[in-house]
Structures are given as C-alpha cells and as structure tokens.
Amino acid sequence: MKRRIFQWAVALATASILVSCGKQETTPSQPQTTSATTELSGTIRVDGSSTVLPISEAVAEEFQKQHPKVQVPVGKSGTGGGFKKFANGEVDIIGASRPIRESEDALCRQNGIEYIEIPVAYDAMAVVVNPQNTWCDYLTVAELKKIWEPAAEGKIKSWSQVRPGFPDEPLVLFGAGTDSGTFDYFTAAIVGKEKASRRDYNPSEDDDILVQGVSRTKGALGYFGLAYYENNRDKLKLLGIDNGKGPVKPSRETVINGTYQPLSRPLFIYVNTKSLERPEVEAFVKFYIQNAGKLAEEVGYIALPDKVYELALQRVEKRITGSVFGAKGSQVGVKLEELYQIKEPTK
C-alpha cells in the first residue's frame, strides 16, 4: 500500500516529463513552416516598465486573437531592469516609461544590439490632495519644488510654509517609490534632477496605498499616475499645475495640447532590429502602433496624436534606429511630433 503511493507519484512525475518532452519536439518545426503568406507563429518576448505593461498586455491580447499561434508573454521588470535584459538580447521588445539612458545605449552598442524607439502613449501624473483640503486648488511648479526638493527635508512641514495664506495644517506627503520610473520622471520634472527628492515622505510602489494615504489624511499631498485618480475620483481632489501660464488640470485635452506641463510624459517601446526581421515580430510591432492609441485609452492612458503613430510606423518601415532623445533619460516638456519629424532624415 505504501509502495503503491510512492510508485503512483513516480509514475505521475515521469508521465508529466514525457508529455512535455513529447510536445517540445514539435515546437522547433513550427517556425520553419511559417512564411509571409501562411499563419504566423513563434514567441515574441516582451518585458519592461510596469507603467507600459497594461498597454502591452492589451495589445498582446488583441494580437493573439488574430494570430493564435504566436505566443506573446509579457514580463514586468521595470524600465531599468527591462533595458538590462534588452541589452543582453534576452527580449525582443521592452516597454519604457522614459527614453533610454546613455549607459543603457552604450551597453546595447557593446552587445551589438540596435533598436527602434517607438512612442506609444502619453501618461500624465496627477498631484492630489484630500477632499477636505479647501485652501488649495492649484500649485505652481516652484511651490511643488519647494515641497519636494531634497533641501525641504525636515523643514517644510506645514501648508503655511508653501504659500502665504495657507493654514497651518501639517503637510503629509505620499509619493512613488524610488525604484519606479514615475519617481524618476517626477523628480526630473519638478526638482530638475532625476532621483533628487526629500526622503521624509511616505513612499510606495503600490499606488493604492498612496490613494488610501491621501484620502485619509486632511493635510496630505501625493502624486501618482492619472489612471489612479480617475479610478478614485470620489476619494481625492485633483490639483491644477501652474507652469507660468495659469493652473492647468490634467486631462486628455491638456496633455495632448501640451499645456499640462511638466507632469505629462510619453511612454515608449523599444524594439530589437534583429528581432524585427522575424515576420511575427514585425507584424506585432505594426499592430502595436496601429492599436496603441485605442488600447492605451482603454487602460487609462492618453493616445498620441495620429501623426505621431504614422511617423512611428515610418520609422519601423525604414528601420530608423536610435533614440530621438539622444539617450539622455527623462526629458521634460517634449513635443513628440516635432522630435520624430526633424530627426528622421538625419539618422
């Protein structure tokens, strides 16, 4: 009896190995049968930023409905982690919530990896306060800097220090964790230097915790992706941002017409040009560009102007490699239409 259980376990384990081995033999033959005219197959490995992930996930989902034989697994290792894997040639496509950095570009070169940079959507960051906050409707960029810069640490503790006339209510801060692209961009946009921030705030990689924190503290101020505000409108009060031209609140319109600055940013995917030679990858990337706008809106981001998607498609057709940002990381207040147009003939 005891023996039977043991044998049963062994048999089951062996069977499972045999089954998976048997199937495995059939996979390598699949790509060979592929041609441009027949059904596409193969595996496209996508990884990178957790911010871009919902878009990639949606595109993969739709793409697989049309091409059920193509596997599109999407990973989530962050923008920085994603670029590392990308530079190692471990993935075909990565999502990035900021342009590639010089060091990452150098690593790609070193490993002989060329890439095409494709903008896919806009993301806006919302600055929010508690609904009981009656005194503040907008903040200027300078005021935000005063609150968040490293020098504010331990000093700016009350709303009355932010602007004369604000009440003496304790200022409780909530923000993105230091590993996220959101943190990189916010610090670059507000303080002027990536990763320069005071440290005495409540950081979390989990935006839900930030939402809860702000909604429970009267003197709270926090920042996170606009999608989180949209889904928690009843618990939060959205602030306008004054960048010298009067307060502007984030919305579809203000992000696209470029008035909600500096807290809106483009999101990208980077495609390995070598992978692009595979028909299924090329089809996927084109599908991505053609559907990114619609799907991005559906998962809570803002579509780019159609013109930018057209330009991106041209870049893929013509295999124009490199970053239009000169591989310098987060940059603030860029107009994608101009960037992708002007640089195009030179590269």
Added chain:
Amino acid sequence: MIRVESRPEWRMREYRREQLFQLVGALIVLFALTTLVVLLTTVLLDGYARLLDIKFFTNFPSRRAEEAGIKAALVGSAYLLLLTAAIAIPIGVGAAIYLEEFAKRNWFTRLVEINITNLAGVPSVIYGLLGLQVFVRTLHMDRSLLAGACTMALLALPVIITAAREGLRTVPNSLRYGSLALGATKWQTVRYTVLPVAMPSILTGVILALSRVIGETAPLLVIGAVVYIGTLPDSLFAPFTVLPVQIYNWTTRPQHAFQENAAAGIIVLLLLLLTINATAIYLRNRYQKRLPL
C-alpha cells in the same frame, strides 16, 4: 485540594503572575486570529463573486477585468509543481537516504549537513538570483518553465532533505539489525524495511515543501515568470506564469475590478494550499496507524 487562601504570600504572587501571563498569551492569540479573520473576510467578500463565474477559470488574463481569468496561472502553477516535484523528490530523498543510511560521518558529510541547514534559511529571492544566473543565463534555459522548476527545486531541496532525514531517523535501529541479521544487504534493508516505515513522514515533508513552492512569488519574478500570457505552456522551454505572480500583477492595477480578481485568485490559492496540506495530514495519519511497530 488546597484552597488559594491557604497559600503563602509568595505563592499567591506567582499564581497571579501565571494568570497574567495566560491573559497576555490569550490576547496575543486573539489579536493574531482577529487579524487573520479580518483579512480572510475582506478577501472572501471581495472575491467570491468572481469565483461563481466559470470564465474566471477558463479565460486567459485580459485588460478587461470581467473577462480576465486564471487559466494560464492555474495551469502554470500545476505544471511547475509537478516538474519541481519530479526534480526535487528523487534528489532530496536520495540525498537524505545517502546521508542517513550510507554515508560515513566525516568532515565532508558534516560540511554538507551544515550547508543544507543554512540553505533552509536563505531568503527565497536569493534562490531566484541564483536561478537567473545559473539556469536562465549560463545553462541557456531562458525564462522557461524548466528554469522555474529547477529554481523552485533548489528552494524545496533543503526542506525535503531535512524532513526525509528526520523521517529516516525515527525508524528504530532494531528494524535495521533485524533485516541485516536475516541476510539482507544494506540496500535491501533500506528499500524494504526502512523506507516503508519512514514513508509517511518523508511524504509529509515533501508535500509541505511543495506547498511552499506553490505560494512563492519572488524567485519566479526574478527569473522572469511573465505577468501576461495568452497561451498555455506547450513545452519545458515555454514561458509561463503562476498564481501568485498573476495575483501580484492584478493588485497593482488601478481599476477596482482587478482587485476583485486578485481577491478571487487569493481564494483559489488558499484553497489549493489547504488541499495540499490536508493531503499531507491525511497521508501521515493513514500510514502512521499501519506502522508495524
């Protein structure tokens, strides 16, 4: 029967201290239980509605929370578990038998023992980093089911070896001597006398180690379990996802409907773990009664 009043003063003090300690202990237990009950209730209330929908089990993940399901994660978890078991059980039980029944006690076996004990205390994410370098990169297994199973097998091995050795140690030496005295070889003794007796506790250890495997997220995230996949793994080298990773991914989405999915996923994972642990207990009880002692 001594009445409390008749006790000397110091005795009374000790008695009161004891009562105080009992009270504190009870409060701590109550606190832990309340937390657990609150957590479970929240999860159950959030997630039970999704469980009633069969599509939750038969659909792949989706950007639309109502259409998203755990098919890929559930199947991935099952494959990973079987594969991990296939790798870890033979090696783990084999190592335990060797160390306990065959190996001479010298500096080498002591070194191995110390390492096994230490490995059991290493945080799981370290195994992930090891797996990433050794299996994914050096051995070119890529971010595959096989690489995941190998990493998880490493994680389970120390637990399995330790449990199996404990099990073998509980077998009385009289049984071994009896077998050897009848002319059985060392191997025959182990195979037909020692192993059957030790089997229940070995099985218990194995199952508990595997139930740890099924709940792990960190090492799999490191070696690159994907968070979205629209196909089932069709080979050992296919990309995969597992339940904890899927739950983790859903909890980070802004839409509340995804939180419900995460809660439902948590319930499924809990039920799975409870089933596995119940099996362990059942096996132990069933076979302990049949011990020929």
